[in-house]
Amino acid sequence: MSRICDLTGKTALTGNNVSHSNVKTKRKFYPNLQTKRFYIPEEDRWITLKVSTSAIKTINKNGITSVINKFIKKGYV
Numbered sequence: 001m002s003r004i005c006d007l008t009g010k011t012a013l014t015g016n017n018v019s020h021s022n023v024k025t026k027r028k029f030y031p032n033l034q035t036k037r038f039y040i041p042e043e044d045r046w047i048t049l050k051v052s053t054s055a056i057k058t059i060n061k062n063g064i065t066s067v068i069n070k071f072i073k074k075g076y077v
Helices: 053-062 064-074
Strands: 013-018 024-029 033-040 045-052
Touching: 033 053, 033 064, 045 053, 053 064
Parallel strands: none
Antiparallel strands: 013 024, 033 045
């Protein structure tokens, strides 16, 4: 199961853990992904998406159909 947002395409970023002695080891910063069900009234069905919390906020503001159409138009989905 990959850690990629279904709508925005957000993935993990890489960086360093820095110890007190300034020794650096690689680490990953994962996006805050949530599995969430959304109802699409035009199709009268539920879909399950793994989306980032910023995408959930955008869906709550603009609506699921307009957000999906926007991301399809931009080529993210």
